[in-house]
Amino acid sequence: MNILPTPQQLRYLLALADHGHFGRAAAACAVTQSTLSAGIIALERQLDAALLERSQAKRPIFTPLGLEVLARARVALASLAAVTETVAAARDPLTGPLRLGVIPTIGPFLLPRLMPALRHAFPRLKLWLREDQTEHLVAALESGRLDVLLLALPCACGQAASLPVATDPFLAALPEGHRLAALDSVPVAALAAEPLLLLEDGHCLREHALDACGLPKSMGTVGEGFAATSLHTLVQMVAGGLGVTLLPRLAVAGGVLAGSGVVVRPLRPASGSAPPGRTLALAWRDRSPRAPEFRSLAPAIAAAIGGG
Amino acid sequence: MNILPTPQQLRYLLALADHGHFGRAAAACAVTQSTLSAGIIALERQLDAALLERSQAKRPIFTPLGLEVLARARVALASLAAVTETVAAARDPLTGPLRLGVIPTIGPFLLPRLMPALRHAFPRLKLWLREDQTEHLVAALESGRLDVLLLALPCACGQAASLPVATDPFLAALPEGHRLAALDSVPVAALAAEPLLLLEDGHCLREHALDACGLPKSMGTVGEGFAATSLHTLVQMVAGGLGVTLLPRLAVAGGVLAGSGVVVRPLRPASGSAPPGRTLALAWRDRSPRAPEFRSLAPAIAAAIGGG
DNA sequence: CTGTTTCCATCGAAGGTTTCGATGAACATC
């Protein structure tokens, strides 16, 4: 019962899965091919199970059981690393590498302000960035490829712990001279009656905007081919008179309008409703040893947003 | 960055935490005291952190950081063991030790039938039993002291995965000669108007019964001191004329009435409501490597309940 | 068909790590 695989063996297995080649996997582990080969054979013997189908010619193929073991091995090595991380994080909070994922409707507008602030506040933090849509970020977070996310709630962020850092109200974005632009604030209902342009599917802002307007999720954009791929292109489409849209205040403060001629107006919510907007939040694996660090990142980010 | 603790070191640490004594911990690990001592010192040196306060006289004390490391170490060793378990479970489903937790309102009535059935269906399964209230079982499940639970839904079973195995309707239990006993079936409302006896707090059946009667959770029993500690004592109290109660059909089939003179009648739900009852379910850690095994346990249990 | 190349498994030897038993030092108890 109590013969555990050695971490070495699991590392060899992971490397083999990543490289699909004994020789290259061995090189990646900085051992010789014979060592890696023997290590994996020993693992298979200990477990008394075939994890691989080998062949001289083709890349080795993992058996179904091998794939399961592989997944467990990743978890096991990660939780072993978590022991070390716990100590490192306790001794030296907010230093070392930190992999931050951020959604495209936040990143370009906040990072130019946030990064210098973080560099100043935590000079020993090495921040790696990845910009992607919520769904991909959450997957990367859960599989350990990212440490923290900066995204917009509400979202399906699974088992992650999250902490709101700011609210980000939506503004009505209108072409110059649009009749609604004459108003001080635009009622939500009036905006919803206009041709509404949106980001393409997969951007959480699309759903948040539809929700803010009280429209169903399935609603398409005007002309299916014209869903925008970024807020910048969306603004250009509004400037071109194709329709109107909602923009997060953060993006406007971040300069998304950039001389496009598009004007923004505050939204007036339907009476009794909350002002339409989204909540920016930090998220992390709730079992991460660095959770306390991440929590203490929130004020710095809130300051960067507020100070815009 | 990439120097991980060895599983050995973590085992030594766990043993020390369990025994509070280097010598005894070493014995438990089947190594000498010097080996264990050196192992833990090496771990502290590698992590570059004090995990223990040592003293010749008193048992060693874990530092706060030491306690955190300890918790991580347990997780790490468990996930290492999960690799092995994955293989063992795939090769030999439903063999070996299985630690089953069961709530007191199921156990005494189902196990006498269930155990022989399981022994017959899975002769190589070594079933360890623990009877306790839902809350304690769930805690034991999550900390790895139990593998599977047999409990009643709805309940707060946290992150556990669960699978319903049977519905267990409630029956009205009345003293012999009670006027409601003259009816073929007792309306819920009529029962709720009687003095209602319940199990003491902590038993999920208490809340399920109150819920079935449409009564608030805070409702006390008739005479605070008289909350019953088991279904058997509850039946005796009903027999003694102190009031009426609800019994799960499973318990009645399991012989809880046992010549007490108490009679049971089906409950007639308020029109439009579902028949009052509870759902019996299996639950397990959703990441357990043995999850497929546990799932395949459900039919056997359902059969044991149905065949009552 | 044959020589060449690529790939993975096997083997003995070298090197490193872990473990043991003995010993030493600190502390409490009597």
Place this chain on the structure above:
DNA sequence: GATGTTCATCGAAACCTTCGATGGAAACAG
């Protein structure tokens, strides 16, 4: 202050991992 308990330290022995070399199988080219 004598004694017993507890944990750290040390050198030697056992153990395990790794290496480089070698072998055999499969694809490929000529």
